[in-house]
Amino acid sequence: MRKIVLLGINHKTAPVELRECIAFSKEETAAALEALKRHPDISEVLLFSTCNRVEVLLVTQNTSGAVEATTNFISKSNQIPMEQFEKALYIHEGDEAVRHVFRVASSLDSMLVGEPQILGQVKESYRLATVKKTSGVILNRLLHKSFFVAKRVRSETGIGDRAVSISYAAIELGKKIFGSLTRKKILLIGAGEMAELAVENLIRNKAGDIWVANRTFERAVELANGFKGKPVRFEEITACLQQVDIIISSTGAPDLVVTRDHMKGVMRLRKNQPIFFIDIAVPRDIDPEINRMPNAYVYDIDDLKGVIDENIEDRNREAIKGERIVDEAVIRFREWYEGLDVVPTIVALRNKMESIAGAEIKKTLQTNQIPEQGAHAIQKMTNSVINKILHDPTVFLKRDGIHEDKSLYIDTLRKLFKLDD
Numbered sequence: 001m002r003k004i005v006l007l008g009i010n011h012k013t014a015p016v017e018l019r020e021c022i023a024f025s026k027e028e029t030a031a032a033l034e035a036l037k038r039h040p041d042i043s044e045v046l047l048f049s050t051c052n053r054v055e056v057l058l059v060t061q062n063t064s065g066a067v068e069a070t071t072n073f074i075s076k077s078n079q080i081p082m083e084q085f086e087k088a089l090y091i092h093e094g095d096e097a098v099r100h101v102f103r104v105a106s107s108l109d110s111m112l113v114g115e116p117q118i119l120g121q122v123k124e125s126y127r128l129a130t131v132k133k134t135s136g137v138i139l140n141r142l143l144h145k146s147f148f149v150a151k152r153v154r155s156e157t158g159i160g161d162r163a164v165s166i167s168y169a170a171i172e173l174g175k176k177i178f179g180s181l182t183r184k185k186i187l188l189i190g191a192g193e194m195a196e197l198a199v200e201n202l203i204r205n206k207a208g209d210i211w212v213a214n215r216t217f218e219r220a221v222e223l224a225n226g227f228k229g230k231p232v233r234f235e236e237i238t239a240c241l242q243q244v245d246i247i248i249s250s251t252g253a254p255d256l257v258v259t260r261d262h263m264k265g266v267m268r269l270r271k272n273q274p275i276f277f278i279d280i281a282v283p284r285d286i287d288p289e290i291n292r293m294p295n296a297y298v299y300d301i302d303d304l305k306g307v308i309d310e311n312i313e314d315r316n317r318e319a320i321k322g323e324r325i326v327d328e329a330v331i332r333f334r335e336w337y338e339g340l341d342v343v344p345t346i347v348a349l350r351n352k353m354e355s356i357a358g359a360e361i362k363k364t365l366q367t368n369q370i371p372e373q374g375a376h377a378i379q380k381m382t383n384s385v386i387n388k389i390l391h392d393p394t395v396f397l398k399r400d401g402i403h404e405d406k407s408l409y410i411d412t413l414r415k416l417f418k419l420d421d
Contacts, residue, residue, distance in 0.1 A: 002043060002407070004138065004337075005063055006097040007070060007089060008055030011111050014088035016302045020283035022078045022085060024049040025252060029125070030132055036073060037134040041065035044136045046129040046143070048104075050121050051166065051282035051301055052111050057101065059138045067091060098142060098333050102326045105146035106153040111304065112169055114159040114315045117193060119150045137411045141336065149329045156325065158318040167197035167250075169304040170278045171205060174246050177276055177297075183208040185244040189237065189257055190214060191223040194250035194280060199227055211244065213237050215251070241266045247277045249285035257285040263293060280304070336420055340407045342397045348419045350390060357382045 009019060024032055029047050036045045036056070044059035056074075060066035071089070075082045092100050103109040105122045126143040129135040135143070153159060174181055186207050188195045191214035202210060210229040213236065214220035220231040232240055237258065241247070251257060258277070267275075277298045279286040284300055291298040339345055361382060365375055397409060414420055 002059050002061050002138065003063055003093055004097045004142065005058045005060055005066060005091065005093050006055060006100055007058075007067055007091045008048075008053055009085060009088045009090070010053035010055070010109070011302070013090060014085065016282060016284065016300050018085060018088060019052070019054065021080050022054050022074055023051075023282050024054065025254060026128070028077070030128060032073065032077065033129060033132045033134040035077075036070060037132070039066070039069045041069060044139045045134045046125060046139055048122065048125045050118070051280065053104075055104075057097070057139065057142075059136070063093060095330050095334060099326060099330045101142060101146050102149045102329055103323075105150040106322055106326060107150070107159065108153070108319055108322050108326065111301075112166065113319050115166065115168075117166070117197070119147070120193070122146065122150075137407045138337070138340070141411070142333065145329060145333055149326060152325050152329075153322040157321040159315055159322055166280050166301065166304060167194050167248075168201055170198060170248055170280050171201040173278055173299060173304060174248075174276070175205065178245070181205040181207045181246075184246055185209050185211075187211045187213065187237070187240045187244040187247045188223075189247060189249040189285060190251035190281070191216075191219045192250060192252070195223060195248070198248050198250070199223070199229070203227055211240050213240065215253075238262055238266060241275070242269045245274075245276065247275070247286070248280065249277065250280045251285050252281070253285060254283060256287050258290070259287040260289040260293065263287075263290050263296060267293060267296060336414075339414060339420065340410050342406070342410065345410050345414060345419065346390070346394050346397065349393075349413065349417055350386065352417060352419065353386050353389070357386060 009022070011019070024047060029049055032047050033045055036042050036047075036058075041060050041062040042058055043061070046057040048055045048057070054074075056070050058066050058070065071082060071086065074080075074085070100109070105119055107114050107116070107118045110118055122143070126135065126139075129139065171181070174184070178184060181202065182205070184207050186202055186209070188198060188210065191212055195212065199210065210224075210227065211232050212220045212224040212229050213232045213234055214223075215234050217231065217233050220233075223229070224231040241258070241263070247258070249257060272295045274295045274297070277286045277290065277296075279298060279300045282301060286298050286300075288298055288300070290296050339348065361375075361378060364370070364378070370378070393413065397406065397413075
């Protein structure tokens with residue numbers, strides 16, 4: 001029987017300095033999926049990389065071989081010695097792997113419990129795995145179930161009522177720094193979902209002028225037009241740094257966007273007026289060395305852990321209800337997963353056929369005057385028909401050497417006959 005295995009690091013086990021070393025871009029994720037799927041010990045794989053976590057979800061018949069292959073791949077592809085990240089690595093199998101996936105999708109494992117972006121990120125990772133054909137029957141079912149669980153957690157608990165995001169926390173950090181964001185000049189570097197959420201919170205806090213810089217200028221224009229902001233090209237960032245108070249950066253760039261060398265001339269032109277960087281990108285956009293310069297302050301995503309939301313206690317209380325929903329879903333998934341074995345499926349199919357046949361025989365005997373000997377003959381004939389119907393599929397499923405994934409046939413059979421209803 002194949003096993004579900006998850007391994008990874010997250011904000012609880014590794015600092016941002018380590019997480020950014022093994023983070024995968026979208027293009028790198030696609031290549032990684034293809035490379036890992038080629039390994040003989042890995043039959044299905046999904047890779048999930050965000051600012052707070054890098055996780056690989058596997059289906060394998062050889063757990064140790066699959067884990068070794070994956071950790072070696074992470075080490076080689078990111079050119080980082082294994083000893084630098086293996087202590088931060090967690091490995092979950094079976095129910096614990098399933099539970100972890102459900103908790104991540106439901107935002108119960110997030111740095112800020114209840115933040116809404118994580119589900120979209122999980123869906124995008126799954127979409128990429130389906131495009132690359134690295135997910136199969138088991139991961140397809142697991143991920144679709146995780147979306148359902150996340151929806152239940154959000155609708156049946158109060159976890160989403162006052163949910164916050166990393167962007168929200170960044171704005172809260174800015175308020176702690178300045179006391180108020182009223183009329184403060186802001187530069188957003190990156191125009192993705194994080195930036196959109198930041199804009200909503202900035203407007204709510206009556207910030208002043210807001211500039212938006214993005215490598216794709218059209219996207220900067222699109223976001224800026226939504227709130228009468230000012231789009232700027234990436235090449236104009238240095239000029240903007242001369243006049244803004246706060247920079248919130250959230251690009252997917254593999255290298256630093258603003259370096260210490262950039263800031264040397266800028267600080268002279270600013271006459272050392274204080275400037276604050278809030279870097280919520282992984283890998284980081286802002287050079288940490290800037291923090292060493294007078295009146296320049298850099299906060300990265302790990303600093304947001306210190307932002308205490310006044311509603312955190314309420315969300316954590318609601319999260320307990322969410323954990324109950326997750327535990328229930330883990331049990332249901334396990335029942336389906338165990339049903340992928342040949343014997344339980346054949347037994348379930350036989351039981352369903354015998355139940356239907358029994359009900360029909362009873363109905364026939366009640367509406368027709370059939371002698372006991374005739375009833376016995378009908379029952380015997382029915383059992384014989386069921387045995388003959390089940391013979392070929394039973395032989396096929398039990399046969400070794402099926403070229404396709406046997407679980408695909410079992411899953412299809414269970415769907416056709418509604419054995420999981």
